[in-house]
Amino acid sequence: MxxxxxxxxxxxxxxxxxxxxxxxxxxxxxxxxxxxxxxxxxxxxxxxxxxxxxxxxxxxxxTEAGEKVAINIIRKHRLWEYFLVEKLNFKWDEVHDMAEELEHISSNELIDRLDEFMGFPKRDPHGDPIPDCNGQLKINDLKPISALAVSAGGIISGVRDHSSVFLQYLEKQGLIIGKKITVKEIISYDNTVVLQMDNKVLQISREVANNLLIAI
Amino acid sequence: MxxxxxxxxxxxxxxxxxxxxxxxxxxxxxxxxxxxxxxxxxxxxxxxxxxxxxxxxxxxxxTEAGEKVAINIIRKHRLWEYFLVEKLNFKWDEVHDMAEELEHISSNELIDRLDEFMGFPKRDPHGDPIPDCNGQLKINDLKPISALAVSAGGIISGVRDHSSVFLQYLEKQGLIIGKKITVKEIISYDNTVVLQMDNKVLQISREVANNLLIAI
DNA sequence: TATTATTTTTAGACTTGTCTAAAAAATTAC
DNA sequence: GTAATTTTTTAGACAAGTCTAAAAATAATA
The missing domain is CATH 1.10.10.10 (Winged helix-like DNA-binding domain superfamily/Winged helix DNA-binding domain)
Structure with missing residues (x-):
């Protein structure tokens, strides 16, 4: 090993x-x-x-062997994150460090049983796809809000930045996974994006728009 | 740390x-x-x-500090064993090595939430008491079958040997935690113990009787 | 293309945890 | 109570993984 x-x-x-x-x-x-x-x-x-x-x-x-190992670690990391959030009620900004340790627990039997216990989730709490037990990884079909044109929209489905400052900011703004947003305007001066969400209008910076992903 | x-x-x-x-x-x-x-x-x-x-x-x-650390590791080990058996359906002879790794996951918040998630279990799958989050450990109130006199009995509640050979042997004989047994006879030649359990009579060696614990 | 700047590698050292072989202390035996 | 035995410690070495400082290779620039 x-x-x-x-x-x-x-x-x-x-x-x-x-x-x-x-x-x-x-x-x-x-x-x-x-x-x-x-x-x-x-x-x-x-x-x-x-x-x-x-x-x-x-x-x-x-190499193929190296990729297999890497994907397996990512599978473990994401499944443990899902467990921590969905079963132990941690918040999405609290789980990274714990998952960083748990991902190195060696047993594959354990992780497969955990997968089954949770009903074979497809994405972790940050919207990242979870590889299956054969190492098959759903291709990333998400794109950043910054790639949308005015009047386009979608469902918030993931993040590119996993830092807790960023996640806490999103949570505070109500920008959480599952919410539907529409781009109302892009301010040309600094590319600030004006969003419509739940009858509310809010502005996010170019930086934030780059790191917040939606399903197309 | x-x-x-x-x-x-x-x-x-x-x-x-x-x-x-x-x-x-x-x-x-x-x-x-x-x-x-x-x-x-x-x-x-x-x-x-x-x-x-x-x-x-x-x-x-x-020292007191050292004992605190040791008890915390044992708490983690036993809670993870409980999780593996009760939630992930592993058998009691399969969980030791996995728990041996999991016990070193550092977060106490994680283990406390896991404890809560499982309903604050008092004993692990082998009958060993689980220390609470303050390090309080229930005093061991179990004794080996070998300490019983003829016609005495009790509920199988724990084991002293945690090896998988021993656990698999017990499982095969139906000698699992929760079963009620009574000592029918102790053969003086080699101290073999004759047990009554569920209308069945079975013999166990002195060695086994020493490692199988009952509640008094 | 020759020179400068950057990137990458090597050389040598340090830490953690382990080992073997030998010395020192404690225990047991006579 | 001294000698033999066992236990424990010390001394020195090794592997993994890291570091600093210096050398070598590559890339950029004039």
Whole structure:
């Protein structure tokens, strides 16, 4: 099996891979809040275990085996988040750190039973899709509010920023998953988005509009 | 906070302390399947953190702080075992290794919510008492079947041996928690105990009788 | 294209937790 | 009460994962 550190590197590489094909040492170091030299050491180790494709100075990508491990960790993370929110009544901004620990519990039998216990949920509390027990991951079909034109709208279905400050802000504004919104106006000066929601009108910054996702 | 290794040592010392007042280096080494020299190193570390009372060659005992940590780990272990059996339908001989990992999840808020979610259970699936959130642990009021005289009886309420071989054997014999048994005879040759249970008569060895606990 | 700047890797060191082998203390035996 | 045995500790080493500082490779620039 893989160590905790290895699992965290694989997860980070997986997430960065959705942005760029090949991931650089510095990107990984930044994502993991560590030094580039530490990353290099670990890359050699992961390469020896054939979990990544790596040649010096050329960046890395996950092998099929590495991706499988990464997706499994993400599956665990999201299922535990769902459990914490739906069964233990935590708020969506409180669960990240706990799930970060729980995702490393090794038993797959445990996570499959948990999945079943909760009725095979499709998305976690932040709207991220939950991979099934075969590693099948629903393709992301959400887009940011900032991509909408005036008079377009949709159902709030996810977030791109998972930080608790952001989630708490959304909660305070009532911008929670399931709410229907419509874009009334986009102020050209700074791209502030004016939204209609539940007979209320509210303004969100370009930044917020970029990180708040709706189903099309 | 404490490392995983530290937590496991504290737990081992706690368990050994129920047998003897002061715990020896070799006892700990045996319990943890490690070498005495490794234990000595860790004892100095735990002593520096004032989690144990330790003077060279004199054996160790937990300080109040150390006992608090140990009981908290045991609380977590037993609550997770209860969850795995009662909510995820695992069998009582399958849950130990998973609970061994889950007991190190740090959040106390999480474990308190889990406790509440399950209705504040008093005993884990093996009959061991679950400490409450203040570290209060019900005193053990169970005794082995081997301590009963002929014609005495009681309700099967716990086990002393948690190994899966033993638990599977009990399950196969129908000797599960909640069953009422009566001692019909004790064969003097080898102390085999003859039991009456549900209109059935069965024999168990002295060894088994020693590890199967009943409420008085 | 030669030079500068950036990125990545190497070299060497530190920490945690483990080990083996040897020394020191405590215990048991005669 | 000394000698033999057992237990415990020390000394020194190793693997994993991290770090700093310096070297090497790549990319950017003039």
């Amino acid at each position: 893989n160590t905790l550190a290895e699992e965290n590197y694989l997860k980070a590489i997986y997430k960065l891979s959705s942005l760029t094909e090949s991931v650089s040492t510095n990107q990984i170091a930044a994502a993991m809040e560590t030094k580039a030299s530490s990353v290099t050491d670990m890359l050699r180790k992961l390469s020896d275990k054939t979990l990544i494709n790596y040649t010096r100075y050329q960046g890395v990508s996950l | 404490n490392t995983l290794a530290e937590e496991n040592y504290l737990k081992a010392i706690y368990k050994l302390s129920s047998l003897t007042e002061s715990v020896s280096t070799n006892q700990i080494a045996a319990a943890m399947e490690t070498k005495a020299s490794s234990v000595t190193d860790m004892l100095r570390k735990l002593s520096d953190k004032t989690l144990i009372n330790y003077t060279r060659y004199q054996g160790v005992s937990l």
